[in-house]
Amino acid sequence: EFTVQPGNAVAGAAIVPAVQVTARDGFNNTATGFTATVTAALGANPAGGTLSGTLAVAAVNGVATFSNLRIDKVGTGYTITASANGVAADTSAAFEVTAAPGARLEFSVQPTNVTAGASITPAVRVTAKDASGNTATGFNGDVTVALGTNPAGGTLSGTLTVAAVSGVATFSNLSVNLASTGYKLAATAGQMAGAESSPFDVTAG
Numbered sequence: 001e002f003t004v005q006p007g008n009a010v011a012g013a014a015i016v017p018a019v020q021v022t023a024r025d026g027f028n029n030t031a032t033g034f035t036a037t038v039t040a041a042l043g044a045n046p047a048g049g050t051l052s053g054t055l056a057v058a059a060v061n062g063v064a065t066f067s068n069l070r071i072d073k074v075g076t077g078y079t080i081t082a083s084a085n086g087v088a089a090d091t092s093a094a095f096e097v098t099a100a101p102g103a104r105l106e107f108s109v110q111p112t113n114v115t116a117g118a119s120i121t122p123a124v125r126v127t128a129k130d131a132s133g134n135t136a137t138g139f140n141g142d143v144t145v146a147l148g149t150n151p152a153g154g155t156l157s158g159t160l161t162v163a164a165v166s167g168v169a170t171f172s173n174l175s176v177n178l179a180s181t182g183y184k185l186a187a188t189a190g191q192m193a194g195a196e197s198s199p200f201d202v203t204a205g
Helices: none
Strands: 002-003 019-022 037-042 056-058 064-066 075-078 080-083 095-098 103-108 123-129 142-147 161-163 168-172 180-183 185-188 200-203
Touching: 037 064, 056 064, 064 142, 103 185, 123 142, 142 168, 161 168
Parallel strands: none
Antiparallel strands: 002 019, 019 064, 037 056, 037 080, 075 095, 103 123, 123 168, 142 161, 142 185, 180 200
C-alpha cells in the first residue's frame, strides 16, 4: 500500500516527499516482519516518460522508502506501481510532472528561404527547453535573435527581441536585406544555452 503517495513533481527532479510503500497483513496491520525487495515502476504513463532512481528497495520493518524517484517528461496523470514477491501489488494516486526551469534554447520553427527584404514565413519560433527536453512553460523572459552566419554582410531587420509566452518566442517579421546562401540565425536568452538555426538562403527580389 502507498502510505506516502507521490506528489506533483518537476521533470528530472526527485519526487518529494520520498514515496513510501508499506506491506500490510490481512487485517491491515503493518507487516513489520516483511523485509523483501519492493519494486517501483510506472503504471499510467501519459507522456512516455522514464522513471529513474533506485527502483528496487528492501523494506525495513515492512516499509520501503523510495527517496530519489524522478520522471523526465512533462505529463498529467502519471501513476507508480509497487510490487513484491508473494504480496498483492498496489498503484499510487495520479500525479503531475511539470517542466523544470529553462536550460537551453531551440529553434522549433526554423527560418526558411526568403526573398531579400521580405518577412521570413512561417514565423520563426524559439522554444526554451529544460534539461530533460521539455518545453519550459514557465519561461516568459526575452529571447533575442541575430545573424550568426552572415555570408554577405547582410542586416537582420524586424523585431529582434521578443518575450516568450509559455516558453515560446515567436518572431513574425524577420527579414534580411542582402541575397546570399547559408545564412543562420542565433538565439540567446539570459544564462540559457543559446541556439543556432538551420541554414537558409536569401534570394534577390
